[in-house]
Amino acid sequence: MSRLDELIQKLCPNGVEYKELGSISNISKGVQFNKTDMSDEGTHPVINGGINPSGYSERYNCSEDTITISQGGASAGYVNFITTKFWVGAHCYTIKPQQKVLNRYLYHVIKSKEYKLKECQHGAGIPALAKNKVESLKIPVPPLEVQREIVRILDSFTELTAELTAELTAELTARKKQYEFYRNELLSFGEIIKGGSTQSSKLCEIALIYDGTHKTPNYKNSGIPFISVENINDIYGSKKFISKEDYDLYKITPQINDLFMTRIGSVGKCAIVTKNVDLAYYVSLALIRPNNKIIDTGYLKYYIESVSGTKELSKRTLHNAVPIKINKEDIGKIKITYPSLDIQKKIASTLDNFEKICSDLNIGLPAEIEARQKQYEYYRDALLTYAATGKIIPRQTDRQTDRQTDRQTDRQV
Incomplete structure (x- = not known):
């Protein structure tokens, strides 16, 4: 035994005995901390509505070993245990147990019921978690x-x-x-x-380069899959669609052995078109159509993603733009070194x-x-x-x- x-x-x-969380702990909300007063590094994390710290500060308003619950945002209901002094923001609750309830015990119990708190999110815009929902959570108290x-x-x-x-x-x-x-x-x-031997060419000399639609899509519940930079790791897994009529307006549509490359926000990540299916694509992606008598699509993908390709892209990337980007014309200027086919x-x-x-x-x-x-x-x-x-x-x-x-x-x- x-x-x-x-x-x-x-x-x-x-x-x-089961008791409501509000009867065995002090539940309070934090104080707003302006984003401009935070830094990327610092002594004390600023804990707000997300899973990770919003930033760091040299100030704090809460002691270490404190239970927190996110109050606002997509992560509302997320339960954490902060082991250092920190600043608790306006979109975060702190839970401090009273007598007869151990701090770590209470954390484990609340964490086990995290999904319940998330189910209590409300609000059509930014989700939030009401304090009374937290207070009414039932906790076993052995x-x-x-x-x-x-x-x-x-x-x-x-x-x-x-x-x-x-x-x-x-x-x-x-x-x-x-x-x-x-x-x-x-x-x-x-x-x-x-x-x-090897030779070098500008990309525009061995491939055609296009970009996607500049118009904000009119999304549908079904139709032609629509992809952007966020879909580069799975170009066939998009859950966004446009109508066939809108897709028919595309002058250039993807073909097998074409190459998608990210060009806005993230630059230089590639995916090869391997299926003969319709795909609509946004301006954040470039569509590269290699001359396969000169350059192999798979080789081109790996070269662009390599150190050599990354350096070439970086030379022409607008690093001060928000978000960073490379213009379509500048993609064609990067040099590609290649051996025989x-x-x-x-x-x-x-x-x-x-x-x-x-x-x-x-x-x-x-x-x-x-x-x-x-x-x-x-x-x-x-x-x-x-x-x-x-x-x-x-x-x-x-x-x-x-x-x-x-x-x-x-x-x-």
């Missing part, structure tokens, strides 16, 4: 000894999860750097040329294989990180349910578990 089992049987034979044991178990599990996540993240970063190094080395040609295809094939390995890791490692986080969440919720009811409730989903527990709670409160 575990220590927690012993404590629950001894101290909670009939379950535990004896302090039980709370301490739960905190010990969950904090230990959290530490292990964080260590593993850090290791997996470092592995993913290393693999990405390895791929970038290999790509850049290969595109410096070296041994793969084996005595052959056969060697281009060999290089592209080699990098395709290497990128596939990295992509598999890019899928596998983040999936492993997410699985570890879900494992922690499952264990946390099961543990808190057990502490509150004395039973392990079989859980299909978080919501089903909470609804079962809440029905029991309603009968007790």
